[in-house]
Amino acid sequence: MTFPRRQTRQIAVGEVLVGGGAPISVQSMTTTKTADVEGTLQQIYALAAAGCDIVRCTCNELEAAAGLAQIVPRSPIPIVADIHHQYRMALAALDAGVHGLRLNPGNIRRPEHIKAVAAEARDRGVPIRIGVNGGSLDPELYERHGGRVTPEAMVESAMSELAYFEEVGFDAVKISVKASNVPLMIEAYRQLSEATDHPLHLGVTEAGPPPEGVVKATAGIGALLAEGIGDTIRYSLTADPVEEARAGRTLLEALGLRERENVDLIACPSCGRAEIDVIAVAGAARDALADRQLPLQVAVMGCVVNGPGEARDADLGIAAGRHRGHLFVKGTNVAVVPEAEMVPTLVEWAEFIAEHGTEAALARVDTAKAQREAEKDRAELLELQGDDANESAQRVELISKRFD
Numbered sequence: 001m002t003f004p005r006r007q008t009r010q011i012a013v014g015e016v017l018v019g020g021g022a023p024i025s026v027q028s029m030t031t032t033k034t035a036d037v038e039g040t041l042q043q044i045y046a047l048a049a050a051g052c053d054i055v056r057c058t059c060n061e062l063e064a065a066a067g068l069a070q071i072v073p074r075s076p077i078p079i080v081a082d083i084h085h086q087y088r089m090a091l092a093a094l095d096a097g098v099h100g101l102r103l104n105p106g107n108i109r110r111p112e113h114i115k116a117v118a119a120e121a122r123d124r125g126v127p128i129r130i131g132v133n134g135g136s137l138d139p140e141l142y143e144r145h146g147g148r149v150t151p152e153a154m155v156e157s158a159m160s161e162l163a164y165f166e167e168v169g170f171d172a173v174k175i176s177v178k179a180s181n182v183p184l185m186i187e188a189y190r191q192l193s194e195a196t197d198h199p200l201h202l203g204v205t206e207a208g209p210p211p212e213g214v215v216k217a218t219a220g221i222g223a224l225l226a227e228g229i230g231d232t233i234r235y236s237l238t239a240d241p242v243e244e245a246r247a248g249r250t251l252l253e254a255l256g257l258r259e260r261e262n263v264d265l266i267a268c269p270s271c272g273r274a275e276i277d278v279i280a281v282a283g284a285a286r287d288a289l290a291d292r293q294l295p296l297q298v299a300v301m302g303c304v305v306n307g308p309g310e311a312r313d314a315d316l317g318i319a320a321g322r323h324r325g326h327l328f329v330k331g332t333n334v335a336v337v338p339e340a341e342m343v344p345t346l347v348e349w350a351e352f353i354a355e356h357g358t359e360a361a362l363a364r365v366d367t368a369k370a371q372r373e374a375e376k377d378r379a380e381l382l383e384l385q386g387d388d389a390n391e392s393a394q395r396v397e398l399i400s401k402r403f404d
């Protein structure tokens with residue numbers, strides 16, 4: 001199943017194509033001082049490893065622009081300079097060799113300054129994002145739209161900026177109309193996508209710390225992507241930016257909009273049948289498998305009674321039973337390991353499968369023996385717990401008695 005995507009024109013941010021059917025890219029922003037070249041590069045490498053395609057760094061002072069001149073040639077992914085208030089910083093960032101600029105029309109308002117930056121970017125072949133932000137809308141527009149931030153005001157801000165760019169013949173532009181209010185942001189992007197075919201950068205600004213921030217950003221970005229709107233995305237979280245990149249990447253993979261690169265860890269929610277602390281084991285598996293670039297679905301299931309069946313589509317999984325872990329590949333039992341070795345065994349098999357495939361994994365062991373052991377634990381658990389491990393029948397009986 002795929003979501004039809006709205007057709008947009010294409011621009012290039014360094015070597016990353018945005019719009020025009022290119023894969024939707026993941027962006028994030030460094031939190032270091034840009035003048036701290038080594039610290040910023042360290043964060044950029046961590047972001048790239050977590051699935052970030054384009055990174056933004058603030059360019060708020062001369063030292064930051066000088067830092068960018070050293071960061072750009074050593075960065076593994078394209079760098080966008082974030083500019084507020086001072087148009088001269090945009091020109092300095094272009095001198096530093098950045099692959100893109102982000103301008104906020106709410107705080108660089110003089111037409112001659114906007115056009116000077118656009119003309120310079122045009123001559124250097126560098127794209128610009130018009131980054132409208134609900135919280136920093138041009139005060140004149142704000143007043144004209146009834147003293148509040150509306151989708152119409154945000155779209156008008158973006159389109160007026162675009163008109164200045166067009167005056168100097170510059171069109172390598174992507175646009176964002178972010179707001180922290182999710183319904184407002186969704187409506188603004190819907191209207192913007194009707195008004196222009198420039199590629200759109202999606203985001204819920206100031207989404208806050210996880211998990212609430214991730215939920216808000218996913219609600220806004222996910223809703224738009226499912227409508228075919230959006231060419232590049234950023235999660236704005238109050239967290240380590242690596243979490244932003246992971247969240248963005250996970251959303252795109254979950255929607256089938258990007259090929260899976262890292263492990264997709266699924267786990268049962270746990271219940272009265274669970275033979276292990278599923279939350280702890282799933283967390284340990286996630287930490288052990290994170291960033292290993294194994295494009296597999298891996299399952300952690302709390303019991304061997306239902307686990308292997310419920311997760312039979314996973315490439316690999318483990319289910320607990322009688323202090324042992326039952327490993328299964330595509331639903332077929334392949335090995336039994338002591339409980340303490342569940343996570344390291346998952347990692348070892350995941351690496352084997354990623355390299356050699358599931359057929360080779362199934363061929364390297366006696367699956368009949370593993371199946372017998374799983375059946376044994378399954379039968380014992382059913383004997384012990386019955387088929388109502390959550391004691392629902394008992395509880396229902398108790399409740400009924402209250403009304404006798």
Ligand code: SF4
Pocket residue numbers: 268269270271272273274275301302303304305306307310
């Ligand atoms: S029945 Fe087993 S696999 Fe399903 S939620 Fe409970 S513990 Fe997990």
